[in-house]
Amino acid sequence: MAYGATTKEVAHDLGISPHTVKTHLERIFEKLGANDRAQAVAIAIRSGIVE
Numbered sequence: 001m002a003y004g005a006t007t008k009e010v011a012h013d014l015g016i017s018p019h020t021v022k023t024h025l026e027r028i029f030e031k032l033g034a035n036d037r038a039q040a041v042a043i044a045i046r047s048g049i050v051e
Contacts, residue, residue, distance in 0.1 A: 001025070002041050002050040 001010060007025070011018040025037070034040035044050045 001037060002044060 005013070007018045007021045011021045014021070025040075029035065029040055032040050032043045034043055041050070
């Protein structure tokens with residue numbers, strides 16, 4: 001996600017359904033206090049979660 005992968009691409013790479021990816025993203029957004037992917041990535045970068 002941090003590198004611009006789509007939900008479909010993430011699902012394929014992880015061997016899970018796109019619906020499962022969306023569920024995980026919703027939980028990530030909630031934990032980070034983010035409203036969307038861009039905000040989640042920005043918070044993750046600032047926090048050192050991803051580089």
